Amino acid sequence: MLQQILLVEDDYEIARIIKDTLTKEGYHVILATTGLHDFKQNGFDLVLVDWMMPEMDGLTLIEHIRLESDVPIIMISARNTDTDKVQGLQGADDYLAKPFSLEELKARVSSQLRRWQRYNKVQQVTEMDVYAHGLKINWAKNIAELNDIDLTLTQKEFALLKVLAQNVGQIFTKEELYIHVWQQSSFMDTNTVTVHIKSLREKLQDSVKTPHFIQTVWGKGYRFIGEIL
Incomplete structure (x- = not known):
């Protein structure tokens, strides 16, 4: 079964490039411009979220995802100061500053998914x-x-x-x-x-x-x- 990735990005060109790249790597990528509804409706293995969104910003979205899931989250943003990164990493697991190479994107995604798989093997879910x-x-x-x-x-x-x-x-x-x-x-x-x-x-x-x-x-x-x- 393909690993599912939720991509929350309102810039169509950037979203298309990311989705095409990760699809070629064998992932199933769902594109959204808000994200919370999509996350609740499907089980995802990883979330990629842009900070600056028109309705619900990335930080707020991450806060709400974290209320019910420890799924790995990578924040992608044009904001690249140390202060921005520290703020973003309060909820996200990784921070990818724009512009970034597609090779780096693939490596970060692969790394987070490996950790998530190990975590799920030892996690005991309380029913x-x-x-x-x-x-x-x-x-x-x-x-x-x-x-x-x-x-x-x-x-x-x-x-x-x-x-x-x-x-x-x-x-x-x-x-x-x-x-x-x-x-x-x-x-x-x-x-x-x-x-x-x-x-x-x-x-x-x-x-x-x-x-x-x-x-x-x-x-x-x-x-x-x-x-x-």
Whole structure:
């Protein structure tokens, strides 16, 4: 099976050259101009992302990918100062400054994919997490239970639970949750996240004042505080 690469680049000529080069190397390359929706819909072995994008910039995209995956990411950018590289490498695994040679591109891609293969051989994927107060989440089947009763969560509710629960203790603003779950860079309706969080809490039987799972951090957002058994 061909290794899949997601290429997020809005410059058509650069994207075409990169895609043609990597396709000749035997990779299956998917081209996107935003990236988050494509990443969530497919399983990728590596992501190449340009920093300067018209809708969601590369740094923001990487932040959201990192919420659910350790897939290798190479940032490509015309910004080539040491400060830029340090900033880019906060989330990316490698940084390739434009202009770069195609030989260097192929070498960097090959190196990251080798590391990813080794990582996957030793990684143990947790299919289910069991929490105090009766919550179980089966990540493989996208199913949540409370006291052994299936929760009828909508797709968005489960997506909210997933991003919160897989990043225990991290505070997410409503805007961050909206971008990640609704996969839109423009945050227009603050009520959308509020309504879905309220519904999720009701199904989890989680009190706002004394929560076991989702805690409101006033003036900031929400975080997951569930305790894994």
